[in-house]
Amino acid sequence: MSTTFTRGPVADIFSSYLVAVSLSAASELGILDGLREQGSYSFDAAEAGGLDRTVVRQLLATLSWAEIVEVADDKAVVGPRFDEAYAARGYFYWMVRGCGELFSVAPGVARTDDRVGDFYTRDMRAVAVGSRLIGDTHVEPHFTKLLAELDYKVICDLGCGSGQRVMAAATARPGVRGVGVDIAPAAVELAAESVAEAGLADRISIVTGDVRNLAPRELFADVDLITCVFLGHDFWPKATCVAGLRQLRAAFPAARRLLLCDVVRSERVPGPETQIFTLGFELIHALMGVYIPTRQEWYEAFAESGWEIVGESHFAAPPGGVLFELRPADGQE
Ligand SMILES: C[S@@+](CC[C@H](N)C(=O)[O-])C[C@H]1O[C@@H](n2cnc3c(N)ncnc32)[C@H](O)[C@@H]1O
Incomplete structure (x- = not known):
């Protein structure tokens, strides 16, 4: 041998x-x-x-x-x-600490009979911290610039993870209030802790919720800016995505902008040009049974759910990262 x-x-x-x-x-x-x-x-x-x-x-x-x-x-x-x-440390932390347990049980998760109920576990605190670090190099500086140009008084960050974006947006200018929504108890706990430590609890609320199905509530009534970073794919498949995006318009009647940033599906065969993150991002979502849409599929979902694209930016890191700047299709500026 x-x-x-x-x-x-x-x-x-x-x-x-x-x-x-x-x-x-x-x-x-x-x-x-x-x-x-x-x-x-x-x-x-x-x-x-x-x-x-x-x-x-x-x-x-x-x-x-x-x-x-x-x-x-x-x-x-x-x-x-x-x-x-x-x-690149955030990518490694996301992969090993955030997703490592699920990668290690891939054979079990591949068996269709076992894909029922809560069939996998990830460390959502580590996913949130890793995502923050991943966003820090290119996405966050772009957001800071964009938010400085936008007029907003109440921001809601969907899938707020560590809470860093809603905190940065609320502190960027006086009088701004913020709401962070997340479905994972570990992320809600981390974000709420960070808000309290920063002394921002009077201006920022962190609440538990599923962004695919948010009902109107008083806390959301004045939100004029919605952000949603690195979880847009959780709205999919297409029918639930269109329904969820449409529902956002009902839940946030005063919203004038939705800034949706996500990594879109790579349409290239893996090879020497494959960059950091792509294989990990696509494999972990396959294991979780979460569909990753292409950019084209996002365009169709926006058109069908009543959101109009007013800007689009592409990021070198994370590879495949796209920011869609949207407004209600029939909305006033
Ligand atoms: C990859 S992390 C991104 C965190 C943060 N947005 C950022 O940019 O760093 C995705 C977050 O979205 C949350 N999430 C996923 N699906 C969700 C849903 N249906 N409703 C609310 N939050 C969700 C996860 O719990 C996690 O905290």
Whole structure:
């Protein structure tokens, strides 16, 4: 039996998986931030902070395989790939910590007989934190610019995750109020904690709800701007998406803009040009039974649900990220 598989491309796939695991852990443990701020990370300091020295050393040794750090006896220092890995840390955290459990039970989830009820689990707090980090590089700066140009007094962020967007939008200008809606208890808890810690509880409410089926309520009555980032696909399939988007118009009668940003389905066969995130995003949604629409399919859903596109932006990161700027088709400016 040949042993060519013990080194080279296939062996590298094995090691890459462990780099992903280590990057995610180093991100959560604050090791990446420490390296970013100081340029080095001391094992003595890790131990003094309550971490197991051997585990920390091994996580960093794994990262050194990918040239993210260089490891010496008593510390690690940043390596040539550190800056790129730091910028991408949210993708790894989302994949490993947020979705890792579901990836590991893919064979069970593939059996159609078992796809009933709550057939999978994800760590929604980690999904929310990972999404925030993923949005930080390109999406969030674009939102900041767009929000500065828009006139709004009450914003509602659908699928608010960590709550960062509604907090940023509400604090960007005086007097603005905000509402965050999320279906996952872990995300609602995280967002509510963050709002309270920032002293914004008098201006921002975080509520539990399913954005596909929101009923009008007093809290929504004055919302003039709706944002919805990285969960638009949860509205699908098409019939429920059209009904859900139409229902938003009833739930938010004063809304003049809906900013919907999501990753659309890649129409390319996987190959050397495949970028970060695409395969993970499409596989995890296949495992969950969630349909990912193409850009063209979104156009059809907007047209059928009474939302008119007034702007569209494309993001380099996350790859396939699109922001649709919409207004009610029969609305007043
Ligand atoms: C990928 S995260 C994005 C979080 C946040 N919007 C951001 O940009 O960082 C998707 C969020 O949408 C929430 N979500 C998914 N389906 C939902 C639904 N039907 N109703 C409300 N929230 C939903 C999830 O719980 C999760 O917090």
